[in-house]
Amino acid sequence: MDFVLPERYRTGIDELDRQHEVLLRLGERCLDRDLSAQQQLELLRFLVQYAQAHFETEEFAMDLFGFPGAEAHKRDHALLRAQLDQRGHLASTRRMSAPAEHQATALLRRWITQHVLGADAELARFLSGPRPMAA
Numbered sequence: 635m636d637f638v639l640p641e642r643y644r645t646g647i648d649e650l651d652r653q654h655e656v657l658l659r660l661g662e663r664c665l666d667r668d669l670s671a672q673q674q675l676e677l678l679r680f681l682v683q684y685a686q687a688h689f690e691t692e693e694f695a696m697d698l699f700g701f702p703g704a705e706a707h708k709r710d711h712a713l714l715r716a717q718l719d720q721r722g723h724l725a726s727t728r729r730m731s732a733p734a735e736h737q738a739t740a741l742l743r744r745w746i747t748q749h750v751l752g753a754d755a756e757l758a759r760f761l762s763g764p765r766p767m768a769a
């Protein structure tokens with residue numbers, strides 16, 4: 635099934651939108667109950683790696699353009715990174731029941747979408763807006 639990033643998630647910055655689309659699509663797929671436990675684990679691992687690379691893209695842009703909200707945004711990323719790592723670790727140890735796994739993934743996906751709608755939208759407004767030119 636094709637997944638298109640819903641309008642409300644769009645930041646207007648193509649690269650970020652493209653990455654958010656992949657992230658949310660991966661999140662959707664992780665919730666697919668038809669996948670085997672092994673497939674879900676592999677998908678989750680890929681989601682964790684993709685999210686890390688995406689956070690680095692945003693943090694690079696923040697530093698490059700002197701985003702004033704960088705510290706708080708990076709803290710948010712650090713929290714999400716920790717949640718993602720923990721989720722990946724728990725999935726690999728298989729100590730959770732399938733319904734609990736599903737619930738934990740759904741919660742993680744919600745955190746990511748909330749971050750996109752809040753912190754990322756704020757970053758995109760800054761990156762799209764006028765900035766003083768460096769001398």
Ligand SMILES: [Fe+2]
Nearest residue numbers: 692749753754
């Ligand atoms: Fe972000």
Ligand SMILES: [Fe+2]
Nearest residue numbers: 688692750754
């Ligand atoms: Fe983001």
